[in-house]
Amino acid sequence: MLKPLADWLDDRTGSRRLLAAALDLRTTAAARWRNTIGPVFAILFVIEAFTGLLLMLAYSPSSSTAWGSVLYIDHALWMGWFIRGVHYFAGQAMVILGGLYLLRALWSRAYHRPREFNWWLGLILLFLAVSLSRTGHLLPWDQEGYWSTKIETNIAGGVPIAGPYVQKLVVGGDEYGNLTVTRFHAAHVVLLPVLLAVCLAAQIALGRRQAVAPPAGESTGTGSSWLEHALKNLVASLVVLAVVIGIVLARGGAELEAPADPTSGDYPARPDWYFLWLFQLLRIFPSELRLVATLVIPGAIVAVLFLIPLLDRLLPRGLAHVLACAVVVALLGGAGYLSWRALAVDAADAHYHAARQEADAARDRAIALARDPSAGVPPEGSTFLLRLDPLTRGRGVLEKKCLGCHVLDGKGQGEQTASDLARFGSREWLTGMLKDPASKTYFGAVAGAEGMVEWKRTSKLKPQELEQVVDFVALFPSIPDDLTPDEWLSRKEIADHPGLPLFHKDCGTCHVVEGLCEGGTRDAPGLFAWGSHRWIERMVRKPAALDRYGYLEPKHQMPPFAAEQVSSRDLEMVVRFLKGDYLKPAAPR
Amino acid sequence: MSRRDLLRRLVSICSAGLALPLAIPGLAYLLSPLKKGSGGSSYDALARLSDLKVGEPRAFAVIRDLRDAWVKYPRQPIGAVWLIRQPEGVDPPVVALTAECPHLGCAVALAADGKSFLCPCHNSVFGIDGKPQNAVSPRPMDPLDIQIAKGDDPEIRVKFERFRPQSDRRIPLA
Numbered sequence: 001m002l003k004p005l006a007d008w009l010d011d012r013t014g015s016r017r018l019l020a021a022a023l024d025l026r027t028t029a030a031a032r033w034r035n036t037i038g039p040v041f042a043i044l045f046v047i048e049a050f051t052g053l054l055l056m057l058a059y060s061p062s063s064s065t066a067w068g069s070v071l072y073i074d075h076a077l078w079m080g081w082f083i084r085g086v087h088y089f090a091g092q093a094m095v096i097l098g099g100l101y102l103l104r105a106l107w108s109r110a111y112h113r114p115r116e117f118n119w120w121l122g123l124i125l126l127f128l129a130v131s132l133s134r135t136g137h138l139l140p141w142d143q144e145g146y147w148s149t150k151i152e153t154n155i156a157g158g159v160p161i162a163g164p165y166v167q168k169l170v171v172g173g174d175e176y177g178n179l180t181v182t183r184f185h186a187a188h189v190v191l192l193p194v195l196l197a198v199c200l201a202a203q204i205a206l207g208r209r210q211a212v213a214p215p216a217g218e219s220t221g222t223g224s225s226w227l228e229h230a231l232k233n234l235v236a237s238l239v240v241l242a243v244v245i246g247i248v249l250a251r252g253g254a255e256l257e258a259p260a261d262p263t264s265g266d267y268p269a270r271p272d273w274y275f276l277w278l279f280q281l282l283r284i285f286p287s288e289l290r291l292v293a294t295l296v297i298p299g300a301i302v303a304v305l306f307l308i309p310l311l312d313r314l315l316p317r318g319l320a321h322v323l324a325c326a327v328v329v330a331l332l333g334g335a336g337y338l339s340w341r342a343l344a345v346d347a348a349d350a351h352y353h354a355a356r357q358e359a360d361a362a363r364d365r366a367i368a369l370a371r372d373p374s375a376g377v378p379p380e381g382s383t384f385l386l387r388l389d390p391l392t393r394g395r396g397v398l399e400k401k402c403l404g405c406h407v408l409d410g411k412g413q414g415e416q417t418a419s420d421l422a423r424f425g426s427r428e429w430l431t432g433m434l435k436d437p438a439s440k441t442y443f444g445a446v447a448g449a450e451g452m453v454e455w456k457r458t459s460k461l462k463p464q465e466l467e468q469v470v471d472f473v474a475l476f477p478s479i480p481d482d483l484t485p486d487e488w489l490s491r492k493e494i495a496d497h498p499g500l501p502l503f504h505k506d507c508g509t510c511h512v513v514e515g516l517c518e519g520g521t522r523d524a525p526g527l528f529a530w531g532s533h534r535w536i537e538r539m540v541r542k543p544a545a546l547d548r549y550g551y552l553e554p555k556h557q558m559p560p561f562a563a564e565q566v567s568s569r570d571l572e573m574v575v576r577f578l579k580g581d582y583l584k585p586a587a588p589r
Numbered sequence: 590m591s592r593r594d595l596l597r598r599l600v601s602i603c604s605a606g607l608a609l610p611l612a613i614p615g616l617a618y619l620l621s622p623l624k625k626g627s628g629g630s631s632y633d634a635l636a637r638l639s640d641l642k643v644g645e646p647r648a649f650a651v652i653r654d655l656r657d658a659w660v661k662y663p664r665q666p667i668g669a670v671w672l673i674r675q676p677e678g679v680d681p682p683v684v685a686l687t688a689e690c691p692h693l694g695c696a697v698a699l700a701a702d703g704k705s706f707l708c709p710c711h712n713s714v715f716g717i718d719g720k721p722q723n724a725v726s727p728r729p730m731d732p733l734d735i736q737i738a739k740g741d742d743p744e745i746r747v748k749f750e751r752f753r754p755q756s757d758r759r760i761p762l763a
Contacts, residue, residue, distance in 0.1 A: 043607070050611060054618050058658075068659030076659070077621040079614035086611065227596040234603035245610060376661025 031228040034104055036236035038207070041097045041125070042200055043237040044090050045193075048132075051087035052189065059139065061185040063177045064381025066141035067259040071370050071377075074253060085248035091133050093244055095274055098126035106308070106328055109321055115210065116309035121203045123305055128196040133272065135188040141181060141382070143359060146260030147269035149184070150176055155294045176262065258362040259382035268355040270346070277338035283345070301331060365392055368585065375583050388569075391585070394577025397570045401561065416445045418558065424578050425477040425531025430470055448552045451510060451524050465502050472499025473507075477531030477579070485514040485528050512547065523551030533575050540571060625763075632736055632746040639742045641674035641683060646699060646706075646717060648672075648688060651749045669696065670733060670747055671706070673717060685733040685747045686719045692726040694754045706730065727757040 010016045058077060060069040073080040102122050105111050111119035134152065138145040157167030172179025248254075258264075271279045281293040304327060311320040346352045366385050369375040378384045386392045398408065398421065405418040420441040423429045433442040437452035461469065475497075479488055488494060500516075508517025510524035519526075526547035529535045543558035544550045550557070566574070576582060590598075635649040650666035669688040675681070686706075690697045695710035705722065706715040713725035720729045734748040753760040 047611060050615065054615055057619070065660070072659040078617040078624070080618055080621070082614045083618050225593070225596070227593065227600055230600050231596055231603065234600060234607060238603055238606050241607060241610065370659065373656070376656060377659050379660055379662050 031232045033232060033236065034108075036233050037097055037101045037104055038203065039233035040237045040240050041094060041101060042204070043233070044094045044097065044240065045196060045200060047090050047241070048087060048094065049193065051083050051090070052193075054083050055087060056189060061139065061181045063141055063181055063260070064383070066139060066181055067256075067382035068370060068377035070140040070142075070256055071367060074256060075367075075371060081253035082248060085251070085253035086244060088136075088254035089244045089247050090241075091129070091136060092272070093240055094129040095126070095133055097240070098122070098129045102126060102305075103328070106325060111309045111324075112312060112317070113309075115206075118203065118206055118210075119309050120306065121199050121206070125196065125199050125203065128192055128199065130274065132188060132192050132196070133274075135184045135192065137272070138184045139181065139188060140256055141260045142257035143260055143264065143267045143362075144255065144257045144269065146176065146262070147267050148271055149180070151269060151271075158291065159295055160291075256363070256367070257359065258366040259385055261383050261386065264362075266355045267359055268352050273339070276342040277335035280338040280342035280345075283342070362386060362392070365389065365585065369583055372583055388573070390573045390576035390582040393570065394573035394575070394582075397566060398574050398577060401566055402574070405558070410441075416440060417556075418446055419443065421578060423580070425536070426579075427470065427474040430473055434466060434470065446552070447556045449549070449556075451522055454522075455506075455510075459506060461502065461506055468499040469502050469506065470499075472497050472503050473527070473530065476527065476529055476535075479529040479532050481529075481532070481534050483529075485516070488528075489515050525549055533572065536575050536578075537571055540566065630748055630750050632734075632748050634744045634746050635670060635685075636672060636745050637742050638674070638682065638737070638745060641672055641745075643674045643676055644717065645703065646671045646673045646686075648699075651747070653749075668749055668751070670749060671697070671699075671730075672745060672747075681735055681737060683735060683737065683745050684718070685735045685745075686730040687733055687749070687751070689731070689751060689754075690726065691728045691731060691752065691754055691756075691759075697730065727755060728759065731759055 006015075055073060058069055058073045058080070060066060070084070073084055075081070102119070105115075105119055105122055134149075138149040153167050153171050156170065157163045159166070168174065170183065172183050270276075278293070278298065281297060282290065285293040308324045308327075311324055314320070315323065366382075369385050369389055370377050370382070375385075375389075378388055380388075399413070402421065403412045404414045405416070406412065406421045407416050407418075408420065409422040410420065432439070433452065434456075436442070437456050438444045443449040443452055459466075475494070494500065504517050507527070508519065509521040510519050511517065512519040512524075512526045513528045514526075516528075538545065539548050539558070540561050541563075542548065543560055544554075633651050633653065635651065636647070641647060648669050648671050651668045651670060652664055653667050655662040655665040655667050671686045671688055673684045673686065675684060686697075688697050689695075690708040690710070690713060692708065692711055692713045695708050697706045697708045697713075697715065699705075700707040700714065704717055706717070706719070707713075708715075708726075711725050712723070714722040715726070715730050716722055718729075719732065731750075731752050733750060736746040736748075737743050738746075751762040753762055
């Protein structure tokens with residue numbers, strides 16, 4: 001049924017002859033396993049093109065959307081994690097096969113005249129495979145991609161004279177951001193693959209020319225049919241794909257770190273495995289010699305590799321071959337040793353482990369936030385996932401700015417001279433404070449704040465009455481910010497609250513609540529909307545105000561924090577953290 | 590079976606072995622948009638009865654958290670609804686029509702006379718009851734379910750939905 005159609009097509013286009021020419025099924029060489037490296041590399045490239053195209057259906061190249069779209073691929077699309085995993089690890093496999101191809105060419109002397117171009121093209125293909133891996137690394141715009149790209153481009157920028165210009169062109173300016181993503185994306189999906197395809201085509205054409213007309217003096221063995229060649233190539237590709245899929249399944253796809261955050265302090269960026277040796281070189285060389293590690297050594301290696309085919313112009317062939325093999329083995333040995341050192345140094349480094357753990361926690365939190373239907377990636381971009389998360393940001397600001405004096409669940413960073421902020425504003429905090437105000441958790445650590453302690457000694461409230469006062473005050477933190485005291489007091493549920501007269505009688509002699517009680521017996525902070533966002537904000541901005549703790553001796557007062565020190569948004573994060581107003585982390589499994 | 594046939598068969602098997610582990614997940618990946626959405630549309634309060642005058646349609650935006658693939662936009666307008674108050678004694682007292690044209694999904698506007706609807710894209714015209722007045726749209730404007738509480742100035746709550754354009758029947762999307 002298909003034959004008439006094929007005949008029709010052939011009649012109009014000469015398609016059969018074209019196809020036969022393209023496949024060029026004549027061959028004189030014997031099919032050998034060691035000759036499958038090149039074809040497997042080519043098949044991996046096709047796999048990369050296929051999975052890459054699929055990824056492009058969902059990937060969104062900008063600094064605000066890239067991370068979210070990659071997470072969407074991993075978690076929302078059917079088999080998205082698998083497609084991205086195969087794309088990632090097959091890319092690594094291309095780097096390995098590119099290297100193996102060169103090693104085999106070296107070993108079997110396939111770089112001598114007239115095969116110099118096979119060698120050079122092989123080298124270029126390996127560089128292109130590495131470049132594809134490096135540019136792809138940035139695209140998720142996660143911490144790993146961001147920081148390692150920053151490091152690599154800064155290394156490039158350190159090259160004398162041209163370096164800074166090249167860096168600017170690659171990055172798209174001085175800042176890493178949208179233009180970096182779009183540039184790397186264009187390089188990764190068009191520029192580099194096209195170059196690689198062209199080089200691959202050239203390599204295949206060269207190989208055919210040599211197979212059809214073998215260079216003089218080369219024995220090619222008995223010719224195998226193209227079927228045998230095809231079968232061996234396919235079986236080898238299958239084995240490589242099986243390994244790639246095995247890794248993808250074992251690791252659950254490719255890694256995605258927390259979204260890139262240029263302000264994060266402690267991200268332990270590490271290069272991919274094939275650059276670990278360079279990374280270790282950087283650690284070894286002192287600053288004044290850093291160009292040796294970043295430019296001289298890698299440049300010399302590349303130069304030597306490119307010059308290997310020309311060695312036998314200078315030396316006898318046999319000697320040149322031995323020398324070339326020795327150089328490459330020595331380089332591999334050195335790189336292997338340095339890579340092992342890099343891993344060993346990290347393994348023994350407690351600070352690295354701590355930073356790594358922190359990065360893991362940030363990643364898990366970011367992914368949980370992004371996946372939760374009630375949270376999601378904010379329109380500002382993925383970087384703001386954690387910046388707008390009270391648990392991450394609020395806690396971070398609290399630790400940095402507050403825990404020098406305050407403590408959180410008993411833990412602080414200096415001598416405790418203020419209350420424990422854990423659950424401040426909650427009913428639990430209130431109950432505890434009214435039970436034992438002299439505890440260090442409440443006012444015990446604050447010199448001059450003995451008012452509540454004295455109240456405790458003299459108060460004649462019965463337990464049930466105290467409970468009603470707690471009920472009443474526990475309403476304060478949720479008073480909306482746009483409500484005046486009068487408006488609030490005129491609400492029926494407030495005016496009729498059984499705790500109100502008790503509060504008025506027992507608390508109102510010291511504490512002021514405008515329109516309800518005047519205070520005056522002794523100094524105390526105003527309590528309207530105590531524990532709410534606006535109360536805490538005023539406490540943080542103006543702790544010396546008369547309606548806060550201005551009555552304490554200046555040296556015992558809390559220092560004020562202006563908006564330059566704690567921005568309004570950060571303050572909101574702190575307040576929401578204290579109130580527990582955030583997506584609760586899932587219980588550890 | 591000759592050696593050549595065997596080789597041919599093995600080559601086919603290996604090709605399939607190479608292609609299928611990628612083609613099948615790839616197909617699943619491509620078909621992801623067909624996944625069932627979390628769905629379950631709810632009622633949104635759009636207006637109060639006193640906001641509406643008999644015979645004067647007014648458009649109200651439906652404000653919801655919008656999830657656009659991976660981004661969540663809090664409290665965004667996701668669609669518009671025309672509310673038309675009915676004359677005294679008619680039940681229900683308000684009719685809700687989605688502003689999405691059943692022809693090809695453009696936003697239907699009020700015509701200049703204020704007494705009919707006009708879609709600016711292909712000039713489909715609808716009466717104030719939503720019935721088509723020319724042959725452009727295959728069906729009347731889509732009415733939405735409505736809840737009106739008791740009371741003197743009740744809230745009007747509307748269940749916002751989208752329907753497949755072009756069809757002469759009303760088929761909810763998702």
